[in-house]
Amino acid sequence: MSPDRISLTRYLIEEQRAGRIGPDLRLLIEVVARACKSISVAVGKGALGGVLGDAGTDGGSINVQGEAQKKLDVLSNEILLEANAWGGHLAGLASEEMEHSQPIPDVYPRGNYLLLFDPLDGSSNIDVNVSVGTIFSVLRCPEGVTSPADEHFLQPGTAQVAAGYCVYGPSTVLVLTVGHGTHFFTLDRELGSFVLTQREVRIPEDTQEFAINASNQRHWEAPVQRYVADLLAGKTGPRGKDFNMRWVASMVADVHRILTRGGVFMYPLDAKCVAKGGRLRLMYEANPMALLVEQAGGAASTGRGRILEVAPTQLHQRVPVFLGSKHEVEAAGRYHAEAS
Numbered sequence: 001m002s003p004d005r006i007s008l009t010r011y012l013i014e015e016q017r018a019g020r021i022g023p024d025l026r027l028l029i030e031v032v033a034r035a036c037k038s039i040s041v042a043v044g045k046g047a048l049g050g051v052l053g054d055a056g057t058d059g060g061s062i063n064v065q066g067e068a069q070k071k072l073d074v075l076s077n078e079i080l081l082e083a084n085a086w087g088g089h090l091a092g093l094a095s096e097e098m099e100h101s102q103p104i105p106d107v108y109p110r111g112n113y114l115l116l117f118d119p120l121d122g123s124s125n126i127d128v129n130v131s132v133g134t135i136f137s138v139l140r141c142p143e144g145v146t147s148p149a150d151e152h153f154l155q156p157g158t159a160q161v162a163a164g165y166c167v168y169g170p171s172t173v174l175v176l177t178v179g180h181g182t183h184f185f186t187l188d189r190e191l192g193s194f195v196l197t198q199r200e201v202r203i204p205e206d207t208q209e210f211a212i213n214a215s216n217q218r219h220w221e222a223p224v225q226r227y228v229a230d231l232l233a234g235k236t237g238p239r240g241k242d243f244n245m246r247w248v249a250s251m252v253a254d255v256h257r258i259l260t261r262g263g264v265f266m267y268p269l270d271a272k273c274v275a276k277g278g279r280l281r282l283m284y285e286a287n288p289m290a291l292l293v294e295q296a297g298g299a300a301s302t303g304r305g306r307i308l309e310v311a312p313t314q315l316h317q318r319v320p321v322f323l324g325s326k327h328e329v330e331a332a333g334r335y336h337a338e339a340s
C-alpha cells in the first residue's frame with residue numbers, strides 16, 4: 001500500500017497512539033470490519049451466490065420484530081455472531097434478528113464491550129440490487145457484570161464508545177466514529193482492505209433535500225403534515241425555496257447521502273407505528289446513526305428531543321427519527337414544539 005494511503009488499521013493504531021481508544025476497542029472494530037467484508041462479498045454475489053430471497057422454506061421465517069427474514073438477514077447475522085464470538089473483546093452482543101442479547105460463553109475469550117447491530121439494513125432492497133448495509137453500536141459493559149443480559153445494554157446513545165455502518169453499494173464504504181469525527185473508509189476490493197477516503201466528514205447545516213416515505217402521509221402527526229407541506233410548497237411557500245426529495249428505503253443509503261451532501265432524513269411517528277413508538281430501532285439504528293451524524297456536525301432528534309439522550313427501556317425499542325442538516329432538523333423540531 002502506498003505511504004499516503006491510510007488503511008483502517010493504520011487509522012485505528014494512530015487513534016490508539018493518540019490515547020483516544022484502547023487496544024481492545026481497536027481490535028473489536030477490526031473484527032467488525034472483517035465481518036463487513038465477508039457480508040460485502042456475500043451481497044456482491046447476488047443471485048450467483050444463492051443469497052437472494054426469503055429465509056426458511058415454507059412461508060419463510062419471521063424474526064422477533066414480526067418481520068419476514070431474508071436469507072441475507074440470517075447470513076449477515078451469522079457472520080457477525082461468528083466473527084465476534086471469537087474476537088475476544090466483547091462481553092455480549094445483541095442483534096435486530098435475535099429476541100435477546102447473548103453473553104459471550106465462558107469457553108470463548110471475553111472482553112469488556114457490548115456490541116449491538118442491525119446485520120442487514122434495507123432488507124426490502126436486497127432482491128432488487130439496491131444498496132443495503134450493516135449498522136453497529138459499541139457500549140461498555142457495566143463494571144462487575146460478567147454475563148450481561150438485555151438490561152445491561154439499555155444505555156443512552158451518549159454512552160456509545162464507537163458507532164458505524166458499512167454500506168454495500170456500487171462501492172463498499174465503512175463509516176466510523178470513535179467519538180472524534182466521522183470518517184469514510186472505502187473497501188479496496190483487490191487488496192481487501194478499507195482505505196480512508198474522507199476524514200472529518202461535515203454535513204452542511206442548510207439543505208434543500210429531504211427524505212421521507214410519503215406513502216405514510218395520511219398517518220403522520222399534525223406537525224409532520226405541516227412541516228412537509230411547507231417543504232413541498234417550495235419557493236412560493238413559507239420556506240421560500242424549492243426542496244428535492246429522495247427515499248432509498250435503506251437507512252444506510254439515505255444516511256450515507258446525507259453525510260455526503262446534506263439533507264434531512266425522517267421516519268416520524270405515524271398512526272401505524274404509534275403503538276410501537278416509531279418505525280426505526282433505537283439501539284442499533286437510530287443511536288449509531290445519530291452519533292455519526294452529530295460527529296459530522298449534523299443533528300439527530302425524535303422531533304421532541306435529542307435521540308442520543310433517549311433513556312432506553314427495551315432492547316428492540318423504536319423511536320421517531322429526524323436527522324441530518326442541523327438547521328433543517330431544528331426546523332422540524334420547531335413544528336413539533338409549536339403543536340404542543
Ligand SMILES: O=P(O)(O)OC[C@H]1O[C@](O)(COP(=O)(O)O)[C@@H](O)[C@@H]1O
Nearest residue numbers: 118120121122123124213249250251
Ligand atoms: O419500507 P419503509 O417503510 O420505507 O421503511 C424503510 C426503512 O426500513 C428499514 O429498511 C428498516 O431496516 P431493516 O431492513 O433492517 O428492517 C430502514 O433501513 C429504512 O429506512
Ligand SMILES: [Mg+2]
Nearest residue numbers: 118121122285
Ligand atoms: Mg434496519
Ligand SMILES: [Mg+2]
Nearest residue numbers: 096118120121
Ligand atoms: Mg435489518
